Amino acid sequence: IRYLIIIDDIWSISAWDAIKYAFPENDFSSRIIATTRNVDVARSCSHGGNGRMYEMEALNDLHSKRLFFKRIFGSEDCCPDMLKQVSNKILKKCGGLPLAIISIASLLANRPVVKDEWERVRRSIGSALDKNRSLDGMNNILSLSYNDLSPNLKTCLLYLCIYPEDYVIERNVLVRRWIAEGFISEERGQGKQEVAENHFYELINKSMVQPVEIGYDGKARACQVHDMMLELIISKSVEDNFISLAGHGQTDLAKRDGLIRRLSVQHIDQELASILANEDLSHVRSLTVIASTCIKHLPRLVRFEALRVLDFQDCKSLHEYDxxxxxxxxxxxxLSFRGTRMSKLPSKIVRLYDLETLDLRNTHIKELPARIILLGKLQHLLTETDSYYIVREGGTKIPNGIGNMRNLEVISGFNIIKSSLCAVEELGNLTSLKELHLQLDGGGSQEYKRHEDILLSSLCKLCTCKLQSLWIHTPDSTPIHFLDSWSPLPHNLQIFIMGGDYYLPKLPKWIVPALASLTYLDINLIEAIEEDLRILGEMPALLCLSLAFSTVQKERLALQGVGFPCLKEFCLIRATHCTSAIYLTFEEGAMPKLEKLALPLFASVAEEYGFYLGLGHLPFLRDAKVTLCSYADTSFEIKSAAAAAIRKEANSHPNHPRLSIRDRTAGWQYYNSDEEEN
Incomplete structure (x- = not known):
């Protein structure tokens, strides 16, 4: 057996000794790569044989200053002269460690630009990193950043240690949990949702957590906690008895002081279950079960009488639990059953009258209990599934009487055709609704014409209320041309997404420049024409446009003049179920703020114009993805010439954007990102 094994972040020599014998020693040039923060562990891993140790170098003075000043001032050249000396002293204490530099810079970015203030921070750091780059010294700097947080932010940050290392924490999930825990209060006219989201972004801005999946609007969809920061907040949480962890190497809960208030179960077996069996669980406010095996050993729910948050996300063996x-x-x-194999919701759930969030995404639940409409405080009812499940499961039936659930703000995953006409009509009574994600199938059959008419009527009512996001998925090419009659204009609409294989014959009449709030548009059109692009280009707030088309357009389409004043992302997509191709070029003034571009290039037509795209007219471009498409008999030489011309345009662009060129028919792909970044 020849193998390559990578083991990340080994903490101790004993851990290495416990696992190294699992790897057979042979003469087949196998390799093991291990990473660690401990030099002694590294020596142990490389001891004997052909082992080699590579120690990461710290940042030099120049790169340390660049990182430090760019985080504080936005540029490495903007530091006032009066702060340069104290900056050098601070950087010396950071020892060239990027995490330390970013943490202190983020702290100073929120402080007055005054020398005395910076001197105070320098003195607070101590001398641990000045002497050696130890873990204790790093913790000293992270603790300084932590102690600078407001009490509310400290609470929100500590809460993140319920998740294991490297876990991607979704913003919406975290915000809803913070609110359910009672951490968030309304402030200065802002609702709890907005306050909680501000806390999330503030933790990112202060570099306490790392952003993940930054979207078209510049906002992170999720975050991760650096493993060193995680260890710090775990120690703080244990010290304050804020959260109790089971299965994190701290399974001896019997020796802890105080009551269990929040419990995160990251592993459970019979031994841990017996410890929990002897604990007083009546004060536990949140229970998060991340372990997917042996969940049957978890104490019965009736013992957790004070729960405000119950999260079983991705517990595949939940059916074993009573x-x-x-x-x-x-x-x-x-309450979250997301990602479990649950097929039927417990009937007694209808008695949870204080429930605000019910997350059933990616489950097999097709129908909700009839009396679920009694949950009058419910705000988020989430049943949507990913594309694989949508085809197989077909969405969830809307419960009759849903119109009585007037506090609903977010609904996802309901199937219009499976639901009664009465239930579809009642959607129009949900005046607090902000997000609506629906599935519409039926293939355009006249049998379901009445469903479409009533859905349109409900949408017409909702567009005069608070509706901000509408997502309609048509998995079997069900026509939705009835949306052309949507009126009055949905002035609050920010996001419209059209999923599936149906393509509209023309741009709906309600998509006009007067929609001043629309920032994200994902739409399918049979043909991309100049008039539609002109209308879309006049939309004042549009940040992201994804436009799919389903025809072969044999004439060049040029994007002219001043348009798309705010657009940052543009994606032109070929239909996957039929032959489609287009050649689009950009002229001066088109999409002046565009940063990310994805489009096909019809090489057979573009050849006449020298394969010109006009990337140079997109001054902010930083990422371009081009897919070559052509007639079946197009020669390899023509496609190679197209790729060469595109590379030349990208290389001459002052931003040197990342570029990928793909030819699906030939099965090759070109990237320039590595060579440009390195």
Whole structure:
């Protein structure tokens, strides 16, 4: 057997000794790569044989200053002369460690630009990193950043240690959990949702957490906690008895002081279950079960009588757990069965009258209990599934009487055709609704014409209320041309997404420049024409446009003049179920703020114009993806010439954008990102 094994972040020599014998020693040039923060562990891993140790170098003075000043001032050349000396002293204490530099810079970025203030921070750091780059010294700097947080932000940050290392924490999930826990209050006219989201972004701005999946609007969809920061907040949480972890190497809960208030189960077996069996669980406010095996050993729900948050996300073996007693959780506000194999919701869930969030995404649940409409405080009812499940499961039936759930703000995953006409009509009564994600199938059959008419009527009512996001998925090319009659204009609409294989014959009449709030548009059109692009180009707030088309357009389409004043991302997509191709070029003034571009290039037509795209007219471009398409008999030489011309344009662009060129028919792909970044 020849193998390559990578082991990340080994903490101790004993851990290495425990696992190294699992790897057979042979003469087949196998390799093991291990990473660690401990030099002694590195020596142990490389001891004997052909082992080699590579120690990462710290940043030099120049790169340390660049990182430090860019985080604080936005540029490495903007530091006032009066702060340069104290900056050098601070950087010396950071020892060239990027995490330390970013943490201190983020702290100073929120402080007055005053020398005395910076001197105070320098003195607070101590001398640990000045002497050696130890873990204790790094913790000293991270603690300084932590101590600078407001009490509310400290609470929100500590809460993140319920998740294991490297876990991607979704913003919407975290915000809803913070609110359910009671951490968030309304402030200065801002609702709890907005306040909680501000806290999330503030933790990112202060570099306490790392942003993940930054979207078209510059906002992170999720975050991760650096492993060193995670260890710090775990120690703080244990010290303050804020969160108790089971299965994190701290399974001896019996020796801890105080009551368990929040419990994160990252692993459970019979030994841990027996410890929990002897604990007082009546004060546990949140229970997060991340372990997917042996969940049957978890104590019964009836013992967690004070729960406000119950999260079983991705527990595939949840069917082994006894859900009896869930109706006794009278204070429960957040309940997630997301990603489990649950096919039927416990009937007694309808007694959870304080519930605000019910997350059933990616489950097999097709129908909700009839009495779920009694949950009058419910704000988020999430049943949508990913594309694989949509085809197989077909969405969830809308419960009759849903119009009584007037506090609903977000609905996802409901199937219009499976639902009764009465239930579809009642959607129009949900005046607080902000996000609506629906599935519409039926293939355009006259049998379901009435469903479409009533859905349109409900949407017409909602567009005069608070509706901000509408997502309609048509998995079997079900026509949705009835949307052309949507009126009055949905002035609050920010996001419209059209999923599936149906293509509209023309741009809907309600998509006009007067939609001043629309920032994200994902739409399918049979043909991309100049008039439609002109209308879309006049939309004042549009940041992201994804336009799919389903025809072969044999004439060049040029994007002219001043348009798309705010657009940052543009994606032109060929239909996957039929032959389609287009040749689009950009002229001066078109998409002046565009940063990310993805489009096909019809090489057979573009050849006449020298394969010109006009990338030089996109001054902010930083990422371009081009897919070559052509007639079947187009020669390899023509496609190679097209790729060469595109590379030449990208290389001459002052931003040197990342570029990928793909030819699906030939099966090759070109990237320039590595060579440009290195």
């Amino acid at each position: 859900m009896n007693g869930i109706d006794k959780l009278f204070q429960l506000k957040y």
